[in-house]
Amino acid sequence: MIELIVEERCTDCGACIEVCPANVLEPGRAGLPVLARVEDCQTCFMCELYCRTDAIYVAPDCDRRVSVNKEQVVTSGRLGQYRKHSGWDEWAERFLNEQWLMETVFRRAGEAAAQARGGRPAAAKE
Amino acid sequence: MVSSSLEELSLTADVLIVGGGMAGAWAATSAAQAGAKVVLADKGYCGTSGVTAAAGPGHWWVPPDPSAARDAAVANRVAAGLGLGEAEWMYRILDQTWRTLPTLARYYKFAVDDEGRVNHRAVRGPEYMRALRQQVLGHGVTILDHSPVLELLARSDGSIGGARGLRRQDGGRSYRIEAGAVVLAAGGTSFLSHLLGSHTNTGDGYLMAAEAGAQMSGMEFTAAYTIAPAHSTMTRSMAYSFATYYDSDGQELDLPLGPDQTIRLARALQRGPVYCSLHRLPDDIKARLHTISPNVPLVFDRWGIDPYRDRFEVTLHNDGTIRGIGGVRVHDTDGATAVEGLFVAGDNASREKVAGAISGGGNVNSAWALSSGVFAGRAAARVARSAVRRTERLRPLGRAGLRPGGRPQTLDVAAIRSSVRAEMHPFDKNLFRTGPGLAASSRILDDLWRDVAEHGHAGTLALREAAALVATARWSVATAAARNESRGLHRREDCPAQDPGLAARLLSGGLDRIRVSLDRPSPATRPDQLEAAS
Numbered sequence: 308m309i310e311l312i313v314e315e316r317c318t319d320c321g322a323c324i325e326v327c328p329a330n331v332l333e334p335g336r337a338g339l340p341v342l343a344r345v346e347d348c349q350t351c352f353m354c355e356l357y358c359r360t361d362a363i364y365v366a367p368d369c370d371r372r373v374s375v376n377k378e379q380v381v382t383s384g385r386l387g388q389y390r391k392h393s394g395w396d397e398w399a400e401r402f403l404n405e406q407w408l409m410e411t412v413f414r415r416a417g418e419a420a421a422q423a424r425g426g427r428p429a430a431a432k433e
Numbered sequence: 434m435v436s437s438s439l440e441e442l443s444l445t446a447d448v449l450i451v452g453g454g455m456a457g458a459w460a461a462t463s464a465a466q467a468g469a470k471v472v473l474a475d476k477g478y479c480g481t482s483g484v485t486a487a488a489g490p491g492h493w494w495v496p497p498d499p500s501a502a503r504d505a506a507v508a509n510r511v512a513a514g515l516g517l518g519e520a521e522w523m524y525r526i527l528d529q530t531w532r533t534l535p536t537l538a539r540y541y542k543f544a545v546d547d548e549g550r551v552n553h554r555a556v557r558g559p560e561y562m563r564a565l566r567q568q569v570l571g572h573g574v575t576i577l578d579h580s581p582v583l584e585l586l587a588r589s590d591g592s593i594g595g596a597r598g599l600r601r602q603d604g605g606r607s608y609r610i611e612a613g614a615v616v617l618a619a620g621g622t623s624f625l626s627h628l629l630g631s632h633t634n635t636g637d638g639y640l641m642a643a644e645a646g647a648q649m650s651g652m653e654f655t656a657a658y659t660i661a662p663a664h665s666t667m668t669r670s671m672a673y674s675f676a677t678y679y680d681s682d683g684q685e686l687d688l689p690l691g692p693d694q695t696i697r698l699a700r701a702l703q704r705g706p707v708y709c710s711l712h713r714l715p716d717d718i719k720a721r722l723h724t725i726s727p728n729v730p731l732v733f734d735r736w737g738i739d740p741y742r743d744r745f746e747v748t749l750h751n752d753g754t755i756r757g758i759g760g761v762r763v764h765d766t767d768g769a770t771a772v773e774g775l776f777v778a779g780d781n782a783s784r785e786k787v788a789g790a791i792s793g794g795g796n797v798n799s800a801w802a803l804s805s806g807v808f809a810g811r812a813a814a815r816v817a818r819s820a821v822r823r824t825e826r827l828r829p830l831g832r833a834g835l836r837p838g839g840r841p842q843t844l845d846v847a848a849i850r851s852s853v854r855a856e857m858h859p860f861d862k863n864l865f866r867t868g869p870g871l872a873a874s875s876r877i878l879d880d881l882w883r884d885v886a887e888h889g890h891a892g893t894l895a896l897r898e899a900a901a902l903v904a905t906a907r908w909s910v911a912t913a914a915a916r917n918e919s920r921g922l923h924r925r926e927d928c929p930a931q932d933p934g935l936a937a938r939l940l941s942g943g944l945d946r947i948r949v950s951l952d953r954p955s956p957a958t959r960p961d962q963l964e965a966a967s
Contacts, residue, residue: 324602325478325578325602326478326480326481327477327478327481328476328477328478328481328482328483328486328630328633329477329632329633330477330579330601330602347632349627349630349631349632349633349666350627350665350666351481351486351487351629351630351632351666352487352728352731353481353486353487353559356559357481366735367662367664367665367666367667367731367732367735367736368664368665369627369664369665369666370627370664371664385731385734385735388731388734389727389728389731392723392724392727392730392731393557393559393560393727394724402723402724402727403544403724404542404544404557404560404724405544405721405724405725406489406544406555406556406557406725406726407544407546407552407554407555408546408718408721408725409489409491409555409671409725409726410491410554410555412671412672412674412675412718412725413671413674415715416674416675416690417674417690419675419713420689420690420691423689424689
């Protein structure tokens with residue numbers, strides 16, 4: 308669930324409030340989005356992707372709250388990691404979308420499984 | 434009912450699309466291309482809402498040439514579908530997907546593979562939905578974000594003429610849209626499992642369709658499950674095709690890749706925690722995992738887990754009707770329902786005819802979402818154009834949670850949600866089904882429904898979602914109880930064999946009283962094979 312908005316990075320653009328499909332955030336009085344309904348967060352990481360200043364940290368934990376240390380998160384390099392690896396915005400030339408490899412991986416897995424039991428390839432799903 | 438000091442917002446459109454995921458966005462595009470004035474209302478944000486946005490759909494993708502390739506793909510799917518699929522429908526969505534998906538190139542940068550070929554089939558969810566939003570806006574469609582639809586509005590002849598909802602980022606302001614036709618593309622439901630991106634998919638479109646008089650089909654096929662690291666939503670399964678599994682003593686489990694792998698994993702999870710290692714993933718894929726599926730490695734990274742060396746705990750999340758296949762019964766690929774002016778698309782519709790009795794997850798369901806969206810948008814535009822416009826009072830159709838049958842009471846929505854999860858997620862209730870188990874679930878869900886229908890009055894989104902979850906769970910359980918056999922995703926421990934007489938689709942419907950019936954019974958079906966379910 309979303310656990311942190313780093314205020315020094317936040318420009319109060321409102322993008323996270325708008326794109327959150329679960330309506331977790333609200334505009335705050337102090338010019339910073341407020342985590343108004345964290346319990347509604349569906350841990351989809353979309354807010355991170357749309358935050359151009361990499362101010363948001365979503366913990367992977369979807370069924371329990373975890374305490375997050377701001378200094379640790381800021382120095383960990385994990386802020387903005389999803390947006391970077393997705394090749395969004397300024398990262399477009401550095402990180403290409405290789406989603407197309409998915410079917411190759413499934414095919415190779417099927418072949419490896421068939422080899423392991425000396426039979427026919429098995430069906431797989433995404 | 435919720436009231437707001439703000440005046441109700443009133444809009445008119447030729448076509449109203451309810452839901453802005455993959456199917457809704459394609460429907461809006463196609464209706465607008467057909468010349469309709471279109472409004473699209475999404476509960477969240479068109480572009481991030483729904484299960485496509487957080488995942489990476491690979492469409493069912495077979496080139497038309499040579500035609501033998503499509504014939505083989507369809508024949509394989511018909512056989513795998515165990516009597517519930519229809520070849521004609523499969524050909525239609527293969528064709529529509531092949532012709533339509535490349536047209537998104539203006540908004541989506543299709544990847545080029547290592548051999549320099551453009552790959553259309555596999556797209557990345559966030560970019561795909563961002564592109565679809567741009568396409569929808571480019572066609573002049575009005576998007577209402579954060580505007581959940583609460584109920585449909587009917588004309589005096591029963592046909593659908595609009596919907597009413599609320600603007601949750603505009604002070605809860607009420608809005609109503611009068612439209613010539615409505616396309617429900619509100620998604621399916623995972624019954625609040627942690628399937629990635631599915632938390633707001635609560636079956637609202639099924640409930641609203643049923644209130645309008647539509648039937649469901651295939652609701653027993655809700656027993657698909659997908660692997661994820663325990664405590665996470667990351668149900669992206671690709672890397673697990675090379676997984677090795679262990680029990681809590683560190684003994685390797687015999688869970689080979691294959692059609693019964695999920696069943697074996699569920700049985701192992703019933704015995705105790707299961708751990709996983711991805712060390713067998715080929716090195717060249719390990720090196721590129723973050724550019725194939727960027728959200729997959731970030732979970733491990735944030736937990737300090739090296740998935741290629743460490744063993745991490747895994748779980749299975751219920752796919753409900755999302756990677757399952759039930760939904761509103763459709764009379765044609767254009768998503769026409771039994772109700773005039775009402776169309777359904779994507780997971781809001783039954784996908785039995787294109788997927789059969791097995792999961793359509795990943796490829797067939799994506800091709801269906803795109804194609805049914807395109808077909809439904811076009812058909813709705815046609816209906817709206819030919820509809821005689823006259824000013825008439827529209828009748829609101831919402832019942833449970835809005836207009837109680839009895840004395841209004843305050844209900845504990847969180848408790849209702851927990852109760853639905855408790856019946857629809859456990860393996861011993863929903864995956865390894867038994868007649869007595871289903872009967873017990875049915876009693877609990879019937880009581881929940883009675884509470885919501887008799888007393889629910891708040892008219893909030895949360896209460897309507899709870900009503901939709903309970904209604905959907907009831908259709909699922911009643912249909913599973915009526916199918917006294919095992920077929921595809923539906924597994925009855927007390928009826929493990931397939932019954933040739935039940936190689937047919939099962940319809941369900943009704944709200945206070947659930948009815949299950951055979952869809953066009955085959956000559957081999959005996960009337961006594963289907964026990965009445967209530």
